[in-house]
Amino acid sequence: MHMTLKVAVSGASGYVGGEVLRVFSEHPDVEFGSLTAHSSAGDRLGVHQPHLRSLADRDIVATSVDTLAGHDVVVLALPHGTSGAIAAQLPPETLVLDCGADHRLASAEAWAEYYGGDHSGTWPYGMPELITADGHQRDALPGAKRVAVPGCNVTAVTLGLQPGVAAGVIDPTDLTAVLAVGYSGAGKKLATNLLASEGLGAASPYAVGGTHRHIPEIVQNLGVAGADDVRISFTPTLVPMARGILATMTAPLAAGVDADQVRAAWESAYADEPFVHVLPEGQWPTTAATLGANTCLVQVAVDKKAGRVVVVSAIDNLVKGTAGAALQSMNIVLGYPETTGLQLQGVAP
Numbered sequence: 001m002h003m004t005l006k007v008a009v010s011g012a013s014g015y016v017g018g019e020v021l022r023v024f025s026e027h028p029d030v031e032f033g034s035l036t037a038h039s040s041a042g043d044r045l046g047v048h049q050p051h052l053r054s055l056a057d058r059d060i061v062a063t064s065v066d067t068l069a070g071h072d073v074v075v076l077a078l079p080h081g082t083s084g085a086i087a088a089q090l091p092p093e094t095l096v097l098d099c100g101a102d103h104r105l106a107s108a109e110a111w112a113e114y115y116g117g118d119h120s121g122t123w124p125y126g127m128p129e130l131i132t133a134d135g136h137q138r139d140a141l142p143g144a145k146r147v148a149v150p151g152c153n154v155t156a157v158t159l160g161l162q163p164g165v166a167a168g169v170i171d172p173t174d175l176t177a178v179l180a181v182g183y184s185g186a187g188k189k190l191a192t193n194l195l196a197s198e199g200l201g202a203a204s205p206y207a208v209g210g211t212h213r214h215i216p217e218i219v220q221n222l223g224v225a226g227a228d229d230v231r232i233s234f235t236p237t238l239v240p241m242a243r244g245i246l247a248t249m250t251a252p253l254a255a256g257v258d259a260d261q262v263r264a265a266w267e268s269a270y271a272d273e274p275f276v277h278v279l280p281e282g283q284w285p286t287t288a289a290t291l292g293a294n295t296c297l298v299q300v301a302v303d304k305k306a307g308r309v310v311v312v313s314a315i316d317n318l319v320k321g322t323a324g325a326a327l328q329s330m331n332i333v334l335g336y337p338e339t340t341g342l343q344l345q346g347v348a349p
């Protein structure tokens with residue numbers, strides 16, 4: 001298949017928009033149309049994304065239905081609550097990939113509780129590897145016109161825990177997840193707690209106590225993967241790195257299950273996945289090994305004395321955690337090989 005896909009990127013001055021431009025530029029058929037944003041409209045892209053050399057002289061324009069018209073694909077990388085109104089006015093034949101949260105949740109009540117405001121509706125969910133009742137979420141994507149790209153923390157936790165849930169080898173009613181999160185996860189907005197003087201040399205927990213907005217999305221996903229009742233204690237901590245998420249999750253071992261069955265559940269779940277890799281026993285994921293790549297690295301162990309399964313997963317929040325997931329979904333929607341244009345190799349050291 002050889003065609004030109006005219007892709008608009010809205011939020012092009014932000015972290016996700018920049019990563020969408022970097023990742024999508026590796027796709028053989030992608031050609032960028034409008035690059036839109038808000039306060040930076042009128043600036044050259046190179047002012048805000050100096051690493052994107054081939055696009056440095058492109059102009060950023062205001063985000064509007066007019067500037068986003070006439071494209072095959074529109075990628076929205078906007079603050080939550082912003083994309084719903086814009087997407088509703090885009091032509092139904094345009095493929096819209098929303099990297100924000102507006103269309104991820106099936107429950108309007110959960111949206112109201114965690115985000116507030118009106119729920120914009122629910123789109124097909126862009127996590128191809130999500131285990132569903134009769135296969136994987138990738139089966140639901142071909143031909144879709146709207147895709148909700150998952151949250152970054154959600155991706156690390158869902159991919160970490162879902163094999164155990166789907167195989168019934170862990171108890172999903174007593175899950176814990178503690179995450180080390182790089183600062184780009186918070187976006188480019190100015191805030192005191194995001195200053196280098198606060199963050200360098202510090203590990204800083206936030207949204208502690210069941211308040212983080214990604215919790216209902218994780219619960220939703222693990223429900224799709226087979227859990228009737230999901231209860232998860234979720235605690236993210238900002239750590240002084242620009243990118244990356246390291247999620248450490250634990251769950252009670254289900255009754256009568258041994259360590260071999262646990263390992264088999266994770267290894268079989270991801271045996272055929274191009275981007276989710278269970279590491280050899282004893283080797284633990286690091287965020288550094290995923291930088292710049294569309295990979296999720298996973299390891300699992302059984303803590304026999306505690307009676308719990310321990311899972312560690314690592315992703316680059318800007319690649320597998322959003323821009324890479326968006327491109328992977330676009331490939332499936334449009335009938336390209338799922339891996340087209342996506343990086344398997346990370347940047348190291």
Ligand SMILES: NC(=O)c1ccc[n+]([C@@H]2O[C@H](COP(=O)([O-])OP(=O)(O)OC[C@H]3O[C@@H](n4cnc5c(N)ncnc54)[C@H](OP(=O)(O)O)[C@@H]3O)[C@@H](O)[C@H]2O)c1
Pocket residue numbers: 010011012013014015016017036037038039040041063077078079080082099100101150151152184185186187188189317318321322
């Ligand atoms: N950061 C991550 O790791 C990550 C991962 C997964 C998903 N996400 C989601 O992706 C979205 C973007 O996140 P980000 O980290 O890229 O944020 P960001 O760095 O703060 O960028 C936000 C972008 O949205 C634009 N914008 C702000 N208000 C707007 C408005 N009213 N209308 C149109 N454009 C507007 C900004 O334009 P100006 O700069 O011109 O004002 C900027 O381009 C968020 O929904 C976030 O939750 C983020």
